[in-house]
Amino acid sequence: MESLRGLLSSPASAYDELVTGQKSIRYHWQGILSVIRALPGGLGERVESARRQLEESGATVNLLDDRAAPRWTFDPLPFVVAPDEWAALETGLIQRARLLDAILADVYGPQTLLKERLLPPMLVHANRHFHRPCQVTDGAVPTRHLAHYAVDLVRLGDGRWHVLADHTEVPAGIGYALEMRRVLARSLPEAFRSIPVRHLRPFVDRWHDSLLALAPADVAHPNMAVLTPGSLSATYFEHVYLARALGVPLVEGGDLVARDGQVSLKTLAGLRPVHMLLRRLDSAFVDPLELRADSALGVTGLVETTRSGRIELANALGSGVVETPALMPFLERLCERLLDQPLGLPSLDVWWLGEPSAAAFVMANLDAMIVRPCLGNDREPIVVGMLEPAERKALEERLRAQPGQFVAQHPFTPSLSPKWDGKGLAPATVVMRVFVSADGDGYRVLPGGLAREPMGDTALRSLSRLNGSLKDVWVLAEDAADVELPATRRFHQLAVERGGADLQSRVADNLFWLGRYIERLDNDSRLLRTTANRVAQGAMGPRDSIELRLLGRMLSEANLMESASALAAPESAAFQQGLDAIASDERGLATVLDAIQRLAGTLRDRFSADMTIAAGPLMAEVRQRLMSARGNLDPLLAALDEIVRFVATLSGLAQENMTRGTGWRFLDLGRRLERAQFILTGALNPFTQSPIDWDAAMRLALELCDSTITYRTRYLGQLQPAPVLDLVILDDSNPRALAFQLRTIGVHLDYLAHASGVQVPALPDSLDKDLAAVVRQFGGDEQAWRHEGLALAMLRDVAADADERLEALSEAITRAYFSHVPASQAVGTSGG
DSSP: OOOOTTTTOOOTTSOBSSBOTTSOBOHHHHHHHHHHHHOTTOHHHHHHHHHHHHHHHTSSSOTTOTTSOOSEEEOOSOEEEOHHHHHHHHHHHHHHHHHHHHHHHHHTTTOHHHHTTSSOTHHHHTOTTOOGGGSOSSSOOOSOSOSEEEEEEEEOTTSOEEEEEEEOSSOOOHHHHHHHHHHHHHHOHHHHHHSOBOOSHHHHHHHHHHHHHTSOTTOSSOOEEEEOOOTTSTTHHHHHHHHHHHTOOEEOGGGEEEETTEEEEEETTEEEEEOEEEEOSOGGGSOTTTSOTTOSSSOTTHHHHHHHTSOEEESOTTGGGGGOGGGGGGHHHHHHHHHSSOOSSOBOOOEETTSHHHHHHHHHTGGGOEEEEOSSSOOOOEEGGGSOHHHHHHHHHHHHHOGGGEEEEOOOOOOEEEEEOSSSEEEEEOEEEEEEEEETTEEEEOSEEEEEEOOSSSTTTTTTSOOEEEEEEEEBOSSGGGSOOOOOOOOOOOOOOOOOTTSBHHHHHHHHHHHHHHHHHHHHHHHHHHHHHHHHTOSOOHHHHHHHHHHHHHHHHTTSSOHHHHTSOTTSHHHHHHHHGGGSTTSHHHHHHHHHHHHHHHTGGGSOHHHHHIIIIIHHHHHHHHHTTTTOHHHHHHHHHHHHHHHHHHHHHHHHHSOTTHHHHHHHHHHHHHHHHHIIIIISGGGGSOGGGHHHHHHHHHHHTTOHHHHHHHHTTOOOHHHHHIIIIIOTTSTTSHHHHHHHHHHHHHHHHHHHSOOOOOOOHHHHHHHHHHHHHHTSOHHIIIIIOHHHHHHHHHHHHHHHHHHHHHHHHIIIIIIOOOOOOOTTOOOO
């Protein structure tokens, strides 16, 4: 068994979660310690497995920035809570949720508590979370102001649990708790087989049903969604996770529209009503019309729509007003007034300096206090005893000038719990976050949660953020028979649908461009690899020089090399230096990787777990390998090979794991458009040069279109322009040919027109005929196509025309499906 060093020598002021006063292990910890002792390979291997799973799922690091440090680390040793102790906590937490909900109902309703002077007006009107437009003077009252709730608990030296902080605006952490439980169950299955740990899934099912129950009563089958600020949110992983766990769409403000008293989701087929929003966006940002005017994240008119009663938000707007720690001193009397019972779960002793008696006490004992701002954006604690004299004097002046903006409390020591430090078990302070949700007329507590080791000089620091070391919370049942199993779900009669036109326009847009960028990455990598392979051969013959000159021109046009280097002589140092620099952050390949990473981050709720891994950790490895290859040709070639294989992996997962609905169609449509343009501007570009270069042009066209093996099999390696052009242009059985792309584009456009009712015309049949005519010119007499120039001129014209048509098609798709902007029309003309 791993060492228990230090666990029997806890500070006298701290409560020991593991060891009793008689130095014996508490009974509810004995099961997990026995499991760890019996592990054949020790706990270390299981820890690495769990951490790898969390990293692959994107839980610990934001996928949008693979270079960022993890926001939190995973401690595999759970925090174990005895069943009798949890029962007492449940009772206190449910009472506290009812109390805060009642306070919110009064603050945004009749404001009786203010009139009776049970609640100081400053704690409401000066509170940054109080939004006057959300006060109900007429219109519909929210069914439940506090639909879900998170609370941080800390156990003091006397063994009693106290509330450290309430989280009511956007309670974060439940998604991470569910994910850690999944990972830990997979990494430590022995523990879950032998220890009666209460399940979390029944809570999620009941939560889903309770949220839907808050929707307008006259809606038979309400629609629900999770409202997120977007992929730049620090907790975006949780937003995606909750949308999947609850089985509802993940939407951003731009996906919604408030119109005629109804909030609707903008889809390809039109507007789809939404009746319940699980809000993960701060209230201030949800409506630029009535709240923050500079918000680009919300829905214009959402506040007015809530008054109509056609939509419910969880939590109701402005619910963060009861988060302030300045409210804690008043909760006991508010509980007596509103619930007619004493407060069961106490808060830490807090003094609000807005009360003269409290301010006098704090100022007299300031050196022994921790001071916190309580009404504005800043909530970070100030440990007075650690201040320099000048800083302390400045703080005193602030406290006297604006006493109502601050609270103070004594320092405290959280209880100690065992943690895994990489070598063994060691004691660490612990704060437990638990979660409560509405359930019928009451509330229900998740039988588990998150425990964390506080960072910094006090457990009060960074309360609003999930960081440091996090662990799962295990609530034990009395025995295995008490473990709650998922309840039987009631099923509503739903019509079978296969159209897929309910896809949000924003998501369709992102999928379309993700497809384009994935294909662009593949094309650019193949072009660079073809170039690097020829340079790596060493001494160059005349044919190599011709091919590299053609490749250099294409690299310059694709912004993969600076023009001066790309157009230099292939054997020159300038060309070599330009090739060495392609892995820099400023060149095209890095920008394409960034674009894929950004778009993949916004689409995580649409991807399977395997695709998420490919677009996250796997892509980060690919990028790191490319960046480390700067200035060295052999590692660069290896990195380019890796990128080509990465694209094949991502494409294969999309082909095999995505339903052939509108989402997949837009992804593949983007790829086909991008590949078609690459064939025209890349593979056929060398043909538009002098006929002297056509031998090189044919080899490059086959290599860049990955058609060399097919050509060699069909024609035994004899290079002729007509067969080469037929293979890369006209052969619709070749997935790398232009005809294959055009045919597939037409199929996708027909499907989308049927699904959405919006028709975007495909490319005209005349283009196919023009392309066939060009190939026939090259199939005639060699004198005609090599020297007279007619075939060359036709090829240039048709390629340029096809490229322009593809660009126009891309713009038409954007107007029709993404921006919903009609085609431009000259003034004085009528629509055709």
